[in-house]
Amino acid sequence: MSKKLITNISNVGLFLFCLLYLIFSFKMSFGRPGMPGPGFVPVTLGVLGTLLSLGVLIKELMSIKIVEKLEDFTKQGVFRFAGYVLSIVLFLLFYKTIGVPMLFILVFSLAKTSGYRGWVYPILFAGIFTTVVYFLFTFLQVPFPSGDF
Amino acid sequence: MDAITNLTNGFASALSLEMLLVCFIGVLVGQVTGVLPGIGPTGAMAILLPLSFGMDPGAGLIMLAGIYYGSMYGGSITSILVNLPGEAASLVTTLDGYQMARKGRGGAALSIAAIGSWIAGTLAIVGLMFFAPVLANAALAFGPPEFFGLGLFGLIVLSNLTGGSFGKSVLMVIIGLMLSTVGVDLVTGDDRLTFGVLELSKGIDLVPVVMGLFGLAEIFSVAMAPYQNSKMIKVKLKEMYPNKQEAKRSVWPIIRGTLVGFPMGLLPGPAGFMSTLISYKLEKQLSRQPDEFGKGAIEGVAGPESANNAASTSAMIPFLALGFPFSPPTALLLGGLLVHGITPGPMFISQHGDLFWLVVASMYIGNVMLLVLNLPLVGVFASLTRVPVKILMPIITGIMFIGAYSINNSIFDLWIMLAFGIAGFIIKYCGYNPAPLVVGLVLGTVFEEGLRQGLMMTEGNFLMFFERPITATLLGISIVIVILNVLKIALPLKKSSASNKQ
Structure with a gap:
């Protein structure tokens, strides 16, 4: 292309x-x-x-221009883009139903898509981020969806 | 004298602990986002906009404005030390700033950039203090035709100054205006282009659109591009000060940069970036050693850095005095104020004078905070460029989505954000600039109201718009710009077809 x-x-x-x-x-x-x-x-x-x-x-x-190939888009880059979009779509589909834990899943899947290897660090990273954001937003009285569960 | 009294009252409020804290958070976040490539002031303001909802309007506005002008300071750090502009307005600084750093004068370049930014920012606030009330008073006499003329003028000038193809920029403006027509018609109450979707009745919200176009689209761009580790030139604290000659050579460029940047900020378009280009060219022309430019001339740092700070401050004048945000960051400031039920415009300063003077006073304080932050902590900020993308991007995406949700508690807004994120990524890749779309979306309502009410006033005789001097001038300039651009497109086509025939 x-x-x-x-x-x-x-x-x-x-x-x-x-x-x-x-x-x-x-x-x-x-x-x-x-x-x-x-x-x-x-x-x-x-x-x-x-x-x-x-x-x-x-x-x-x-216009007659030299056809540029998409050199700046590597296979990895396209994979990451698709991974980002899919993670976000998943988040949007279930955020209202599941609530804050969905934020953990979003950040975890984005971290994995972005190139985090292994399981421990992405889980820790997503867990800490979700906890910090939860308390920060609660402190600032910014609402979260409570979820159906 | 009134201005001094009002400013003193503004300082009394701005020096409270709460206001100092939000001002500090704003300028710090601005500084950080200016350093980080990929997330510009607009994206950062969009991400943090929801956090301002829990604050009172003054605190929220102080924080958002702090992010805006703070990012102008931060952008220079990576330009000088890493040769990587944190945001567009710092691009020109890379030309001489990085060369100075390579010669071991990075510290001097950084301190001149910070001092120049501080002087320009402070002088521009003085201008804001005196110009905004005068402009607002003048605008009280404006009727719908004047607002229509001003809206059209702003959009045409913006399309012309955005850079790239004029046709593409105008198309983005038109699409922005089209999006602004979605929702309930204010005159008749009819639903327009809502397709039965309840969420669309109130129109397309500005914030998810901006977050999508400037935040998410940027994240997608970073995700698609190969990750790179930037190499940073280290600077010691004792090397942070310019020598006597460098300081002397910077005085006039800082003053000229301020004088170039201030009027540029009043115009629609990428004022910060444009002002740096003009300032750099001016300094090169006036210099006794023009050959030094591009090889590490201090004037090439002092002038542009002062210009972009003056421009970002004076851009607040049309926004606060007329309610016309001519750039995406000021459009977001408008979004933040609207959430609190405050509409900027000619009545803003008379009705919310306390808020206006509070913001002005906080800008003086914020500029001092930035100067203090910049000089000793430059190494800390510069090292932020080494935060891996795999950590940064999930954090930013996560904050963006929960932030956008909290504005209206609406998943629909998040879908809008995703759609505009993907669209923004594609259109930017194809050479379109999304800034005119955002300004078109914001000004759409004023533009439509002005046109429809103006036509009703003149009983459908559009020529009567030209009988009003202000409207006639604004429309006249707009028409001339369009004609010049059409000629610019048509003449090369004619030439090329003639050469083909030969």
Whole structure:
């Protein structure tokens, strides 16, 4: 995968986002210039955004640049990124149900993903971090989810 | 005289133990985040924003502002000792600061950076003290068309100054404005683009968006890149002071840096970074030894470091006096105040004068704290760059998520943060800057209200906006900037098609 391909995919994504925004904006009342409705600004922004994102997309498609390979992204890096996202998704799915212990699981899995070897140190690290944060946030009266258990 | 009396009252409150403590925490965290590459002032403020909710508004604002200007001090340490800018505004300092350190003058570079930052920061606070109330008074006469004009002007200038492609920056602004339209319409009460999701009725919250774009996206970037161990040049305490010649050569660059940075902070955009570039160029032009620049000229450290501190302080003027945050860190300060039910704007100084003067006084104190922290503890701060990523990133991610949750007790906010984290990582990689998106999201409401109310006032005649001098000036400048940028894009295309024909 080259940088140019990723850039083009992102530009298509931004164009589709603007187009969808425009389509949904048309469902709102536009009003008239003397009495603009709730759709007045969204439709205007939608038109501008769609045109501009299309322009950026075409301009980048036409530009002849040397295709850069993703040299700065090693296999390990991609693995770490995927690991981070998965750990966070897992945390979000169960944080409300399980509560604070989920923070321990998040930090533990992130530590492992980040390259911590063995089991003892990541468990200790996650345990100490969770305890410190729990007491700090309780002291500062910042709420935690209590969990269902 | 009023200003002096108000400032004295501000000092009386700011010198209480609680305020001194939050100020110290703020500047210390700012200093640390300035040192750590990857987490800039915006990310740090976003992470610590929830901690300010349990405090009173003054303490919360003091802490967040401390992080903002504190990070400007911290950034210089790694630039000079490790050749690694902790944040963008310290990039220029690496050019001469690191070379000085290699020649054994790192201590002098660090102390000049700290002293210059302190002088510039303090002078800029004096400017803030006198300019902000004047600007706020002037803004009391603003109507919806003026606010619309100011919003549009800010967004266009921001797109122009952000760097990179103007088209991409404007697209980010538009997407930010689009996101600001989600939620209940303030005029009609209709739901807009909520798709039946209850959490979207109140709109897209600024904090998870900023935490995603500037915090999480940065964490993903660090995770993706190969880990590197930085080598640091050591400095002894006795080498911390500049010699007579270095001190003499730094005086004018510090003053000029302040004069460059202060007006830059008033403009939308990456004021800190831009001011360092201008200051560096200016010092090089005025120097009797321009060849020394890039090889360890003290002026190349003194000027830019003073400029970025003056800019970060003066950036508070449009925010406090007009309620217009023109940069992501000031947008977060706005977010922090809104949570406490306080809206910055023209009425802010008259309605919450005590808070304004408390913050001003705390900034004087915070700058002194930073100077004291910087000189003897520089080695401690610099060694933070050696904290392994595998420890740092899980800690920051953990704090970010529980912090973001505690704002509204909402898992939905965390999903928003994750979505913007992934989006921010990708768009940054593809050459887009997320800062205009954030400013667009913040200014969206003011922009839309100004436009709609202005059109109602003028019965749909947009040309009448140009009959109001302030609006006409702001819109005129905005139009000229857009035309110039369109010409800049169109002319090379024309040239290249002509050369293709040949």
